[in-house]
Amino acid sequence: MAPTAPLAPGSRANRPGPSYIPAMTQLSVLDLAPIVQGGDAAQSFRNSLDLARQAERLGYGRYWLAEHHNMPGIASAATAVALGYIGSGTSTIRIGSGGVMLPNHAPLMVAEQFGTLASLYPGRIDLGLGRAPGTDQLTAQALRRNLAGGADTFPRDVVELLHYFQPVKPGQAVRAVPGAGLEVEAWLLGSSTFGAQLAAMLGLPYAFASHFAPTDLDRALAVYRAQFQPSERLARPHVMPCLTVIAADTDAEARRLFSSLQQSFLSLRSGNPGPMPPPVDDMESRLDPAGRAMLDHALACAVIGSPATVEAGLAAFIKRTGADELMVTGSIFDHQARLRSFEIIAEVQRRLGGQAGA
Secondary structure: OOOOOOOOOOOOOOOOOOOOOOOOOEEEEEEOOEOEOOOOHHHHHHHHHHHHHHHHHHOOOEEEEOOOOOOOOEOOOOHHHHHHHHHHOOOOOEEEEEEEEHHHOOHHHHHHHHHHHHHHOOOOEEEEEEOOOOOOHHHHHHHOOOOOOOHHHHHHHHHHHHHHOOOOOOOOOOOOOOOOOOOOEEEEEEOOHHHHHHHHHHOOOEEEOOOOOOOOHHHHHHHHHHHOOOOOOOOOOOEEEEEEEEEOOOHHHHHHHHHHHHHHHHHHHOOOOOOEOOOOOOHHHHOOHHHHHHHHHHOOOOEEEOHHHHHHHHHHHHHHHOOOEEEEEOOOOOHHHHHHHHHHHHHHHHHHHHHHHO
């Protein structure tokens, strides 16, 4: 079950050097289902469905939700449940997890949940798997499925989970119902070389979390491509880095919209997460040296600006990574501004594709 994309999976695995811009790099959406100040989870889910429908109309390939826990500003903790809602309101776009944090779950239960989604929305389900708990350590303990499980068992759990999607074999005592024999496209997510090595060893497509942890981006992609072993699921390496992009009609407006995400990052890293705050006009003056350094590091790959600025940023990032696909995320306080941002991004990518194909 190879990644669904306009071009054959891995067909650019032997691409030329970094000056090459793929003509058909598929865009996808990672939605953190933001809960804004003055809003609630119900409104967040309605906004997410609205965004997914717009992404479908604009030609985005995938729409993923991320699993986070005990975070007042993120609504998608029950990722599979939320995806059921998104699936019911869309018809063609692939939907999936970016990702399910496997240390929090028994592999069989994940197989059943995504087998259920694949039964409801056949040919549209992605299962991105992550090794982190998606929360703080105290909450991770509250989520634990047993006293021995955790990140250390992640490779074994991934293999077990993938097994449940295989056709049932004679004498097999435990099976995923639904799940066995169904098409669920599995991805490994990561922010280090560990995930890259595991994805390469298992022959799975690899998504990198450069939207918040860009340090090992280049090294991880190089390791994945160098060590990749073909599998029944994938013949050649296939990478999809994730990038924060906030677009508006002007650079100044985009930077203003970005200030909500910057404030959220500062609150999270200081141990005081909360709903997403409204944008401010004086964000730079609010930053002390430590806060500025943290944001510069965590959001080093972010592209913020007008259509022209975003076009230059996307082109540079695609050239840098040789991405087979590109996932973009961009939490914005005002929902209409967020819709406009993803509209601009789609317009920019069409222009980039036209330039590369000329």
